[in-house]
Structure formats: structure tokens, C-alpha cells
Amino acid sequence: MSLRDDILVESRDMLIKQGFGKVSMRKIAKKVNVSATSIYLHFKNKDDLLLALVESSIEKLSDALKDQMVSSDDPVAKLEKMANSFLKFAIENPQEYEIIYMVRHEEMPKYPKEKFEQIRKIYEMLAEIIREGQENKLFQVEDPLMSAYTLWAQLHGVASVVISKRLDTRIPSGEFMSQAKNHIIQGFITQKTPV
Amino acid sequence: MSLRDDILVESRDMLIKQGFGKVSMRKIAKKVNVSATSIYLHFKNKDDLLLALVESSIEKLSDALKDQMVSSDDPVAKLEKMANSFLKFAIENPQEYEIIYMVRHEEMPKYPKEKFEQIRKIYEMLAEIIREGQENKLFQVEDPLMSAYTLWAQLHGVASVVISKRLDTRIPSGEFMSQAKNHIIQGFITQKTPV
Amino acid sequence: MSLRDDILVESRDMLIKQGFGKVSMRKIAKKVNVSATSIYLHFKNKDDLLLALVESSIEKLSDALKDQMVSSDDPVAKLEKMANSFLKFAIENPQEYEIIYMVRHEEMPKYPKEKFEQIRKIYEMLAEIIREGQENKLFQVEDPLMSAYTLWAQLHGVASVVISKRLDTRIPSGEFMSQAKNHIIQGFITQKTPV
Amino acid sequence: MSLRDDILVESRDMLIKQGFGKVSMRKIAKKVNVSATSIYLHFKNKDDLLLALVESSIEKLSDALKDQMVSSDDPVAKLEKMANSFLKFAIENPQEYEIIYMVRHEEMPKYPKEKFEQIRKIYEMLAEIIREGQENKLFQVEDPLMSAYTLWAQLHGVASVVISKRLDTRIPSGEFMSQAKNHIIQGFITQKTPV
DNA sequence: GATGAATGAGTGTTCATTCAT
DNA sequence: CATGAATGAACACTCATTCAT
Numbered sequence A, B, C, D: 001m002s003l004r005d006d007i008l009v010e011s012r013d014m015l016i017k018q019g020f021g022k023v024s025m026r027k028i029a030k031k032v033n034v035s036a037t038s039i040y041l042h043f044k045n046k047d048d049l050l051l052a053l054v055e056s057s058i059e060k061l062s063d064a065l066k067d068q069m070v071s072s073d074d075p076v077a078k079l080e081k082m083a084n085s086f087l088k089f090a091i092e093n094p095q096e097y098e099i100i101y102m103v104r105h106e107e108m109p110k111y112p113k114e115k116f117e118q119i120r121k122i123y124e125m126l127a128e129i130i131r132e133g134q135e136n137k138l139f140q141v142e143d144p145l146m147s148a149y150t151l152w153a154q155l156h157g158v159a160s161v162v163i164s165k166r167l168d169t170r171i172p173s174g175e176f177m178s179q180a181k182n183h184i185i186q187g188f189i190t191q192k193t194p195v
Numbered sequence E: 001g002a003t004g005a006a007t008g009a010g011t012g013t014t015c016a017t018t019c020a021t
Numbered sequence F: 001c002a003t004g005a006a007t008g009a010a011c012a013c014t015c016a017t018t019c020a021t
Helices: A003-018 A025-032 A036-042 A046-070 A075-092 A094-102 A114-135 A144-163 A173-186 B003-018 B025-032 B036-042 B046-070 B075-092 B094-101 B114-135 B144-163 B173-186 C003-018 C025-032 C036-042 C046-070 C075-092 C094-102 C114-135 C144-163 C173-186 D003-018 D025-032 D036-042 D046-070 D075-092 D094-101 D114-135 D144-163 D173-186
Strands: none
Touching (some): A003 A094, A025 A046, A046 A075, A046 A114, A075 A144, A075 A173, A114 A144, A144 B144, B003 B036, B003 B046, B003 B094, B025 B046, B046 B075, B046 B094, B075 B094, B075 B114, B075 B144, B094 B144, B144 B173, C003 C046, C025 C046, C075 C094, C075 C173, C114 C144, C144 C173, C144 D144, C144 D173, D003 D025, D003 D094, D046 D075, D075 D173, D094 D144
């Protein structure tokens, strides 16, 4: 593994464990066992390093979700698969998830927003599924894109609550997520109005 | 307005805009136009200042939601009122909301966790409504407390997405929140399974 | 007891326990339970306070030793009495002793050296005793004043070693001081040169 | 001379002239004409710097005295040589002497006491000489180790009085020290009790 | 007599970054 | 590729002191 990768690994770890504000070039250098100066041979500056971190995280998420699109299931099943994958990714890669969704943009002022555009493709994917279900009268929605965003927002809420450990300790997170996901999907499904 | 209040206002702003790690006594002082030393006349130290910030935010939210509980409506209407109030508070007091729900606990190591317990009462309130609806067969849930948490998590996702401006610019946030809220409530309501 | 006295007591304690550098007006104020400002009603400034401390300490030592001069003993007994009193004072009032003899002059730059002149009277007293013994051929010295200083220097060495706890823990300080005093006096007494 | 040495020189000077409490990294830096930060390239922190100071001082004294032990003189001459060397060291290296013997332990809380143990060897050396003289009936002492300590304490008194300029200006310090040394040695030598 | 509010200077320390080698 | 030396700016915090009340 190259020094560049070592630096990325350690700084990701530090970013996750101590937060953005506490990432320090010197501390990274010490962990990787090189001089602080050496980091500058691989990254222009601190922001450049953090940017690399964000980029790789986004890519990882994108990959994880793209895999779910190849299925030939019906829209509801597709949606569930997507939701499952999204939550699974968040729980299994909380560091990357936080970097993407929970770090305030303002904390990385020099970060080019375009990079985040890549994430938008995920919503487009969601919107596509919803549109398909809408045509089949399976989903009761007005605007598929907006619905994609509301769907994702709800999933994000669930994920972030678990990741940031804001859940009551009496509630098992696995079951919580599963139930939440059911409620969320249920909220989109067409239904005979109760008599 | 007293200097103490000025300090609170500015530091709240700084906390929100730049994150915990970036709040600095000196910067606050500069903004408020006093010497850094003066802050220590009103707050024992940085942690004490931040704590005051959190406390007042939590109180504000608590007050806002308690007001909604006096209604004599049916459970569904109550739930909607609560959801509306919650989202309204988040949008109208994004700073306070962020302090309560979006600041990483790890970034405030010395903060006494008990204070956050006060928020739990909100979930109890939600759970109570859901339990009532459950008895009336209006809501289709298993465990009211867990459902309260999922409901809140979904609302939180919606609020946080709007507050942190992660919404697609093409989507009007007002409508987004209204639709999201509908979907969320819908997800809890008992329904004849579609044929 | 007046506030002025309270301040003196506490600051003496602080001076002794933590050293000159650590004496702080604020900390004194906190201990005495008044505002820091109040100290300035009784002392012009920090140096003025420290000066008062030194003055009272010197006075205390002077008083203790003057009492020993009224005796009508022979010079050797007189010298022993003085030595005993000096060491006794040092051990029983280590704080005052330190202030007088062990605090560096440079640490109190604004202190008027004349005050210390008062101590010189002690050496004059010693010199007087030695001169008396010299005339009686009891003491074998050249210059009584110089001998007074060497005598005192030796006593001071013994006292300071005990006070600053530089003695080997295996050595009981009482016996150490008693033996040291004997050696010191012995060093002045006229003797037949050993055969 | 390296920057490290420059820092040591200046901080030693400051330590002596103003006391422990007044040694400041920034002031040192200013004197040495570098940025305060640069000191941290050579010393981990302030304590580390002060420790280096103490260590080198102790070593210097140890070396100076060890040289005197090779002689094959009789015990009295040996003792005199030791006394001379000790006083000579104190006068010629007042800074180092003060660091070792006159700085309050309490002012250096984090300093590892073991380092000072090295000084104890000096007392052991003294005790050895005294024991030798005791066997030859040259010295009239009870416990050689305790006597070593009293001997040293007296020498220390003499040295510290001179170094801290507490001597009457009418008294030439050279002669004072020489006479004092004679008195001190005399106090240990066996003598026919005066008839 | 006593206080609260305020301040400028100072403390040790960490930071990102540069530069010559 | 890598480093050691260096720095200015920033950090939280403490200090002695002043002033209006």
C-alpha cells in the first residue's frame, strides 16, 4: 500500500473518530510515521486531503447502490431492496456515511460542490423506480422526484439516528430499522381508503 | 440585551455555521466586540458556554411541543399537529434544532448526558398518542414506543435534509415537507391491504 | 479579625505552599471570599501586599531572637541559646523563615531592600556575643562580625535543608539539627591543638 | 552553538534570575531570537526543557566532585578538598548550583525525583571520608552519614548566602568562605577537651 | 468598604504551511 | 520522495489592574 493510501486510511479514521475539526496534519503524520511535510507531497493541502476522503466515500456508496438496480423485480420489491441497501451501507460504513451525509458543508468551505452532484444520481434512480410504480398504480404519489427525496430523507433520518446513537437504549437498532423501513415504504403504497 | 445574551447569540450562530470544533472564544469576543476575557465573566469556560447553548435550545423545543398536547383531537389529528409543530420548529429555529439533533455528541465530551434526557419526554408524548390510536385501531403498529422513535426519525430526516440544504434546488422545501409529512403519517395508518 | 488580616493570612499560606510565582490576587480573593477588587482597598498592589508579608515575618523573627539576649549566661551558653532559638524559629515558622531567607530577592524586584536591613541587627547581636567570648579567650576567631556571618550561614544551611526537605529520609531531623548545632558551636571554640 | 544550546543557556539564566514561575517559553524565544514555536522542535514542552536544565546541572556538579576523590591524602585533607571543591563549584557555577539546591521542589511538580537521587552519592562520598577519619580517631562523630549531611548542610548555608548575596557588603566573600570552611572542618575534628 | 464589569498583556501549546536540503 | 527547521496565527485561559457605582 502506498504512503498516499496510508494517509487516507489514517485520516479517515481520525475524521470519523474525532470529527472534522480535530483532523490535523501533524497527527496524521505521526500515525503514519512520516514527517508532516511528507503529506504535502501527496496532497496539496489539508482541504485537498479531505476532498479525497469525501470522493472515495461517495464512490463507495454509489457502487453499493448501483448493484441493486440490476434486479428485475416489481417496483415495490425494488424499492425495498434499495432501502435495505441504503440502510445497510449506512450501518456497515458509518464513517463513509457520515462523511457524505452528516458533515456540514460549511465545515469544508473550499470543497467543490459538484462532487456531491454524483449523489444525485441515487435520487434519480429512486425516482425512476417510483415513476414505474406510479404508472402501475402501485404507488400513490404526485411528483416522483420529490417523492424520491422524501423517501430518501426518511431513510436518512433513520440511518442518522442509529449512527449518531440517539436511539433509546431500550430499542434494538436492528428491529428499529426494519420497522422503520416498513412504515416508510407503507407510506407510499396505494391503499383503499379505510371505510 | 445583556452581554451574556449577545455572547449566546453569536456563539450559537458560530456553533451552527462552523461546527463545534470551530467555535472559539476569541472569535466570539471579536464578533460581540468585547475582549476575550470578558466572556469569562459570564461563563466559567468554553464548555460552560456551550452547555448553556444546548440547555436553552432544548428548553425552547420542549416548550414548542408541549403546547400542542393540550388539544382534544383524535389521535391522527394529534399526530399531525405534533409533526407539523416539530417541522415548524426545525425550520423556524434551525440553529436550535441543529444544536439539539445534529451536533455530534463526541464533539462535546464534557456535556452531561442527562440534559438530553429531557428530550426523551417528547418521544413519550408521541408514544402516548400512538398508543391511543393503536387502541382505537387507527394505527397499525406493534410497539408504540418504537413507533414513536421511527416516526420521529423520519421527521428528523426530513427536517435535517431541509436545514442542511441537501434538497435539490428544483424542489420547493415547503411542499416537500408537507408531502413528506403526509407520507410519514400515512405509513402508520391502518389500511385494508390492497387487493 | 479584619479583612486585611484575612488577606495576609491567606496570601502567606499561598506564598509558602505554592511559591512566589503562584501567588495571585484572584486566588487570594477567592479564598478570603471577597471580590478581587477588594484587596486593592487594603493594599496598593500585589507588591505592596507581598511587602507587608515580608515585614511581618521579619518582625516575628526579630522578636523571637531578641528575647534570648536578656540572659546573663556566659558567651558559649548565649551562643547556644541563640542557635537553638534560630533553628527553633525556622522549624516552627517555616513559612516566615522561607519568606525571609529563602525567597529570591530578584523575585520581588520592587521590594525596598532597606527592610531587610532590620535583619542585620541579628548579626550584630551575634557578633557582640562572639566579641565577648573572644575577649575571654573562649572563642578562637579573627573578626567577630565575619564570624557572626559564618555562624549564621551554617545555621541557615541546616535550617534550610530541613525546611526544604532535602534531608535523607533515614535521618531524623531533630537529631540532625541538634548534632549540627553542636558541630557548629564546636567549630568556634578555642581548643588545644590535638597532639 | 546549536539553537538547542542557546535555548538552554537563556532559560537557565532566566530560571536563575527570575525563578521557576517566571520562566516563559515566549520570553526565552524572544531572547534567543526565534519564534516560540521553534522551542518545541527541541523540547517536548516546558517541563521537558526544565528537566534538561536540571539534569545537566546535576551532572556538572557530580563530575566536579568525583575528580576530588582520587586523592590519597589523609581524611582531613580529603575533607578539606571536598569542601573547597563544593564551594568552588557553587561560586563558579551559581546558576547550576541554584538549580540543584535552591529551587523549590514544589515548583517543579512533574520532575522525576529519581534524578535528584544522583546527588545522594555525594553524601555517601562524604560519609566514607568521615568514616575513615572516625576509625583513625581524627573525627569526633557519632553517625558518619548524619555527619556527612550536617557537613554538607553547613557548606550549603555558606554557599547559598554568598550566591544569593545576603552577605554584608563589608565582608569579602572569598575570605568569608575560607574562614567558614575552617570553622566547619574544625567542628568535626577530635580535640583534647580544654582543661 | 465593597463590588461587577471590563481589559490588555501574558501563559503554554497546537496548527497548517513553507523552504532549503 | 522525504525531511528537519522554522514560523505566524490561533487556541483556551489567567493575570493584575482600573473604573464606575
